[in-house]
């Protein structure tokens with residue numbers, strides 16, 4: 140979800156206004172995903188590198204995170220959406236952690252759709268944590284070093300119970316993956332759009348899905364399986 144700051148700048152508004160508009164898009168994109176039969180949607184909300192931003196902005200993002208979870212709680216429960224997070228959640232402010240854990244727990248049995256928020260997430264950090272866990276298992280004699288495969292590593296990723304993405308969308312014209320689901324997206328279709336995240340709505344979501352469907356898929360889902368209404 141990139142481009143909130145530039146969206147605000149173009150309107151002579153403070154950056155936080157862009158983040159506020161960006162947070163409002165989430166509900167729309169969730170609805171679009173539902174209409175298309177997309178069962179899993181993972182949003183990169185805060186990277187492990189975003190702590191380097193000015194303290195005021197980080198504080199505003201954390202307040203917005205808390206408010207968004209509280210405001211969307213009803214929508215998530217009513218629509219039977221399973222809410223999950225990936226990333227090192229424990230390093231977030233305590234009130235955010237509590238709200239996240241509560242909603243994860245209250246929605247854990249829902250199967251209609253899964254919404255994953257990547258918070259304090261970075262692929263390198265996730266990989267380091269997974270390898271550290273496996274190294275401990277080897278030291279404890281639970282598995283042999285020679286038994287370590289990619290699958291064993293992936294079982295220790297934050298995404299262990301989430302399928303690999305079929306389509307990766309990055310908004311705002313940047314053409315990088317920026318440490319996001321690097322190994323999980325090994326076979327994902329990459330889609331880059333110049334649209335800033337606060338302007339990314341139903342029409343833009345459908346355009347991305349239609350582009351996905353035009354591509355020849357050799358791995359994972361074929362475009363035909365996604366139902367564009």
Ligand code: IPE
Nearest residue numbers: 140141142143144145146184
């Ligand atoms: C993305 O928008 C939001 C977060 C990373 C939280 P940016 O804040 O990166 O917006 P730009 O890149 O400055 O336009």
Ligand code: MG
Nearest residue numbers: 141142143144
């Ligand atoms: Mg950015």
